[in-house]
Amino acid sequence: MYLLNRIQRHRVNYTWMIVSLLLVASLPFLLFLGLYLKSFLLIHDYHLSDLLFSRVWKPGSGKFGFYPFIVGSIWVTLLAMLISAPICLLTSIYVTQYTRKRFLRIMHPAIDILAGIPSVVYGVWGILVIVPFISRFVGPLFGVQTLGYSILAAALVLSVMIIPFILNILIEVFRTIPVELKEASLSLGATQWQTVKSVLVKKALPGIIAAYGFGLARAFGETMAVLMVVGNVVKLPKSVFDPGYTLPALIANNYGEMLSIPKYESALMFAALILLAVSLFFNLVMHFFIDRYNKFSA
Amino acid sequence: MKLSGKIEEKVFKVLMVIATYSILAVLAIIIYSIFAKGIKALSWEILSQVPQGGYYYGKGGGILNAILGSLSLAFGATLLAFIVGLPVALYINVFLVRRKKLITLFRFILDLVWGIPSIVYGAFGFSMMIMLGLQTSLLAGMLTVTLFILPIMIRSMDEILQTVPIGLSEATYSLGANKSELAFKIFTRQTISGIITAILLSFGRAIGDAASVLFTAGYTDNLPNSLMEPVATLPLSIFFQLSSPVPAVQDRAYASALVLTLIILLVSLFSRGLGKRYHKTKINF
Numbered sequence: 001m002y003l004l005n006r007i008q009r010h011r012v013n014y015t016w017m018i019v020s021l022l023l024v025a026s027l028p029f030l031l032f033l034g035l036y037l038k039s040f041l042l043i044h045d046y047h048l049s050d051l052l053f054s055r056v057w058k059p060g061s062g063k064f065g066f067y068p069f070i071v072g073s074i075w076v077t078l079l080a081m082l083i084s085a086p087i088c089l090l091t092s093i094y095v096t097q098y099t100r101k102r103f104l105r106i107m108h109p110a111i112d113i114l115a116g117i118p119s120v121v122y123g124v125w126g127i128l129v130i131v132p133f134i135s136r137f138v139g140p141l142f143g144v145q146t147l148g149y150s151i152l153a154a155a156l157v158l159s160v161m162i163i164p165f166i167l168n169i170l171i172e173v174f175r176t177i178p179v180e181l182k183e184a185s186l187s188l189g190a191t192q193w194q195t196v197k198s199v200l201v202k203k204a205l206p207g208i209i210a211a212y213g214f215g216l217a218r219a220f221g222e223t224m225a226v227l228m229v230v231g232n233v234v235k236l237p238k239s240v241f242d243p244g245y246t247l248p249a250l251i252a253n254n255y256g257e258m259l260s261i262p263k264y265e266s267a268l269m270f271a272a273l274i275l276l277a278v279s280l281f282f283n284l285v286m287h288f289f290i291d292r293y294n295k296f297s298a
Numbered sequence: 299m300k301l302s303g304k305i306e307e308k309v310f311k312v313l314m315v316i317a318t319y320s321i322l323a324v325l326a327i328i329i330y331s332i333f334a335k336g337i338k339a340l341s342w343e344i345l346s347q348v349p350q351g352g353y354y355y356g357k358g359g360g361i362l363n364a365i366l367g368s369l370s371l372a373f374g375a376t377l378l379a380f381i382v383g384l385p386v387a388l389y390i391n392v393f394l395v396r397r398k399k400l401i402t403l404f405r406f407i408l409d410l411v412w413g414i415p416s417i418v419y420g421a422f423g424f425s426m427m428i429m430l431g432l433q434t435s436l437l438a439g440m441l442t443v444t445l446f447i448l449p450i451m452i453r454s455m456d457e458i459l460q461t462v463p464i465g466l467s468e469a470t471y472s473l474g475a476n477k478s479e480l481a482f483k484i485f486t487r488q489t490i491s492g493i494i495t496a497i498l499l500s501f502g503r504a505i506g507d508a509a510s511v512l513f514t515a516g517y518t519d520n521l522p523n524s525l526m527e528p529v530a531t532l533p534l535s536i537f538f539q540l541s542s543p544v545p546a547v548q549d550r551a552y553a554s555a556l557v558l559t560l561i562i563l564l565v566s567l568f569s570r571g572l573g574k575r576y577h578k579t580k581i582n583f
Contacts (some may be wrong), residue, residue: 006476013478017385017393024386024448025404027411031422038425087317094314107318109570110325116562117328118506120533124540124555125328128335160324167321193307214413221415223509224537248417248509255424255513265428272421276414283413287406 031276039270042263051270057234064267066274068234072151072244075237076226077219079155084163085212092170097196104171115164123228126157131229134241144241149231152240157225166215173207174200210286217282221275223248247271329559336556339549345557349519354539356546361554364535367522368558371436371515371529372505375443379451379500382444384493387455388481391462405456412449417509419446424513436522436529439515446510447500454499458492459485491572498569502562508533532558 004012036043042051042064054065095107134156135148177200185195201208231243232253251268347360394401423442432438462485470480486493508531516528517538532554539551 006479010476010478013385013482017389017478017481020382020385021389021404023382024411024452025407027445027448028407028414031414031418034422034425035418087320090310090314090317091321094311094318098311098314107322110322112566113329113563114321114325116502116506116566118508118533118558118562120506120508120536121332121555121559121562122328124536124552125331127540128331128552129327160328163321191303191307193310194303217413218415221417223415223417224533228537228540248415251417251421252509252512265425269421269425272418276418279413279415279418280410283410287409 028280032273032280035269035273035276039266039273041266042270045263055236059261059264059267062263064263064270066247066271068236069245069247069250069271070274071236072230073220073246073248075151075240075244076154076158076230076246077216079151079240080158080162080219081212081216083155083159084166084215087159088163088166088170088211088215089208092167092174093196093200096171096174097192097200111164111167114160115168119161119222119224120228122157122161122225126153126225126229130156139241142241144239146241147231147243149229149243150241151230151237151244154226154230154244154246155240157229158219158222161222161225162215162219165218166211169211169214170204170208173204173211177203206289210290213282213286213289217279217286220278220282221248223252227252247275251275332552332555332559335549335552336554336559339553340556341553344550344553348521353519354542354544354547356544361530361532361535361550361557363519363521364530364532364554365557367436367515367518367529368505368532370522371439371443371511371531372501374436374440375447375504376451376497376501378440378444379447379504380497383448383451383455384486387452387459388485390456391459392467392477392481392485395467405453408449408453408456412453415509416446416507417512419443420510420513423510427514433526434514434516434528435526436515437525439511439529439531440525442510442514443504443507446507447504450503451496451500454496455489455493458489458496461492462488494572495569498565498572502565505565506533506558506562508537532561 046064051064051066052070053067054063055067056063056065057068095104130153131148133148134150134153135146138152139146139148181199181203182195185199186192190198226246227249230246230249232245232249233243234245235242237244248271251271254264254268343358344360345365346362347358348363349361350357350359353359390401390404394404419442423438423445427434427438466484466488467480470484475483511531512534515531515534517530517534518528519530520527522529536551536554536558539547539554542548542551
């Protein structure tokens with residue numbers, strides 16, 4: 001019935017497992033090595049500090065200053081976090097502490113759908129709704145003339161995109177807090193709100209910080225939606241209504257031309273390397289943070 | 299003191315309600331604006347034809363090339379990711395079940411890989427392509443997307459495999475089965491609904507991601523017919539059509555966005571339905 005006997009099949013399966021495992025486990029190192037080798041040309045010829053902090057971006061004449069892109073990325077990411085962090089925290093407390101279980105059953109599909117909507121569709125939505133909203137209402141409200149394609153637009157779209165991501169973690173964090181803790185606080189005469197404020201949030205603080213950290217890393221690397229609404233102008237932004245440029249958008253926008261100019265490809269791979277480093281760094285730090293916290297609380 | 303506490307609670311409760319319902323409202327706005335704008339331009343012609351000459355200046359044709367391209371690319375990538383991902387998830391949960399430190403390490407690596415932005419995979423895939431002397435092609439796009447969805451696939455399978463009770467493993471061993479039989483014959487059957495959910499989740503990610511295929515899959519007006527030729531994808535077709543100055547072409551971008559959203563919603567609905575259905579075959583302890 002079978003081609004191989006049991007032991008042989010076990011061996012085949014085992015090899016298949018080990019090979020796959022090694023492939024997956026080596027993936028972060030492969031990515032890092034590959035991008036490093038590709039950007040070596042650039043790192044070798046320029047000072048790292050020049051690359052990171054120079055403001056001049058003229059690939060044609062060999063000037064590669066990533067500063068405007070890095071600043072643009074940081075603005076967009078921080079602004080997006082500023083918008084979604086309080087919303088996620090409030091919502092996660094509300095759905096875990098103040099509503100019935102049934103409400104979570106409505107909330108979960110909604111979060112899943114938000115998480116599943118592709119980046120490009122968020123971009124389309126940004127162009128349809130957010131960009132006109134900013135140019136017609138928010139801009140005039142602050143007395144600014146703007147096309148709408150701006151840091152603010154990108155941050156707004158991005159904040160919606162990372163909400164499901166952060167919210168899922170936060171809901172999980174609040175749900176895993178032992179119910180005894182809450183009961184003890186309530187039995188001492190604390191009100192529900194006092195319990196939430198001084199027991200639950202305090203207990204969940206490491207988890208909350210980690211959720212924000214993961215969200216931040218995710219936001220930093222988001223490409224298509226940001227690219228579509230951020231304006232793509234290589235300039236240091238002075239206000240949130242200015243157009244900007246982010247690192248992922250830089251890579252995505254220039255893939256066509258990069259082969260014609262020397263070192264251009266290298267420069268874009270360097271941008272990818274920065275993104276990879278930021279993502280790995282944030283995730284590493286947050287994981288160690290959670291681990292340490294778990295050790296102390298257990 | 300007491301009064302201010304009550305006021306504080308009231309204020310925060312109002313804020314919480316606002317935050318929660320604003321998320322639901324934003325979701326409704328997104329869905330509504332995509333549908334309202336897309337439905338107007340959607341027609342049978344768009345769904346059933348490839349771009350004709352002058353398509354990008356507003357002449358006739360459709361996005362069948364992108365729809366089929368995206369489906370074949372996502373299907374291939376999901377299949378590859380499944381072939382590599384399932385054994386990894388099973389290995390972690392069956393072979394390493396007593397090595398807690400190794401398990402933590404592998405889960406940690408998987409979480410790291412999951413966090414890497416898709417544009418980095420795109421750039422990496424592109425540089426590998428150049429290194430190997432390959433052209434932008436369906437195959438290159440597929441491989442890149444496979445890398446991108448692998449951690450998603452493995453971690454979601456891993457989550458469900460963790461729920462298999464130890465008693466089931468013990469019962470299987472006591473009948474004389476070896477570890478890979480336990481993995482492939484028992485664990486996979488017990489968690490089939492979760493595995494299907496993981497596959498559909500990865501498929502959804504694969505079909506919706508643009509940044510990783512931007513460099514690697516290329517773009518073409520033809521239907522996909524070979525692994526070694528460029529292939530059109532829906533996210534990129536939306537992106538390209540939207541950057542056109544011609545309003546008629548932009549409208550088609552909205553229609554394409556609607557098509558992509560519908561596919562994603564369908565996949566998500568499907569995975570919920572299937573998950574419920576296979577729940578019944580599970581052994582409960």
